[in-house]
Amino acid sequence: MKNYKNVFYANREIFRRDKNFLGLDSPFSDFEFAKSVILPVPYDATTSIKSGTRNGPEEIIRAAYLLEEYEEELGTRPCQHGIHTLNEIEPDLRGPNKMVERIYGVWKELLKDEKFVLMLGGEHTVSGGAVKALKEKHESFSVLQLDAHADIRDNYEGTEFNHACAANQMIKYADNIVQVGIRCVAPEELDNIKNFKDRLHIVYAKDVNHEYVKDKKWIEKVIDKLGDKVYLSFDLDALDPSIMPAVGTPLPGGLGYYQSLELIKRVFETKEVIGADLVELCPLPENIAPNYLAAKIAYKILGYKFDLLNNYEQT
Numbered sequence: 001m002k003n004y005k006n007v008f009y010a011n012r013e014i015f016r017r018d019k020n021f022l023g024l025d026s027p028f029s030d031f032e033f034a035k036s037v038i039l040p041v042p043y044d045a046t047t048s049i050k051s052g053t054r055n056g057p058e059e060i061i062r063a064a065y066l067l068e069e070y071e072e073e074l075g076t077r078p079c080q081h082g083i084h085t086l087n088e089i090e091p092d093l094r095g096p097n098k099m100v101e102r103i104y105g106v107w108k109e110l111l112k113d114e115k116f117v118l119m120l121g122g123e124h125t126v127s128g129g130a131v132k133a134l135k136e137k138h139e140s141f142s143v144l145q146l147d148a149h150a151d152i153r154d155n156y157e158g159t160e161f162n163h164a165c166a167a168n169q170m171i172k173y174a175d176n177i178v179q180v181g182i183r184c185v186a187p188e189e190l191d192n193i194k195n196f197k198d199r200l201h202i203v204y205a206k207d208v209n210h211e212y213v214k215d216k217k218w219i220e221k222v223i224d225k226l227g228d229k230v231y232l233s234f235d236l237d238a239l240d241p242s243i244m245p246a247v248g249t250p251l252p253g254g255l256g257y258y259q260s261l262e263l264i265k266r267v268f269e270t271k272e273v274i275g276a277d278l279v280e281l282c283p284l285p286e287n288i289a290p291n292y293l294a295a296k297i298a299y300k301i302l303g304y305k306f307d308l309l310n311n312y313e314q315t
Ligand SMILES: [Mn+2]
Pocket: 147, 148, 149, 235, 237, 238, 280
């Protein structure tokens, strides 16, 4: 065992353990041991209407402390592969472009260590840094973006690194983007949707929810559009506000919990997922259920990554 000290501290009940995803003990929480890393990025400088996503990562990690290690869907304990929770990245106050650069630098180091990174936002801007770093490691990959918004503006409120431009940042590095759950498109985005028509595929929420697509063919259409390697960018406002009201811009007609899991699971079954983020949780003081929903999805993602039988050769 490498870290006697960690074993000592992790087992002492006098220390708070809810700063560590699932409250894991050493060695499962140790960086060296862990196959995956939780990267908290409490950044929300460009949020449009309601700020507060800076509190998202902390609340997700706190909620995860109460999850069971056993995953009933998979019949496994995904945490046995190790999950290390990093300290939060300090926001770079010089501006969103500097912050994205900082996130890129952190991802680059983590990818060198062959970790599977699950980044917790924070606003959607943070994804740009991840995708930039992934491009240096993987020549070719797709992005699966779950979102209510297309986020394909060139710039917004004076910066191209706005949360409303997240997809526009990601498409610089990814081969293509498949967006699912979209139900809010700004008129100024229509040109870019047209310009990127070969590399941007939109699955509108209305089509996922419509009676005649309940045959789930929409999931296979998403799978067809995605390349062999996929970065998963999950903006929680993709979900319906009845289950996920804790976002800056809750829009009706969103995705369901099991509907989203079904899609994600299928992606992990058929593709190599090279990294993921879960962004835009804006915790509500009077309702903690959304925090648990986000924590559960985070743990599902790690379970699907390491405990699912895959159709591709895992390295
Ligand atoms: Mn969104």
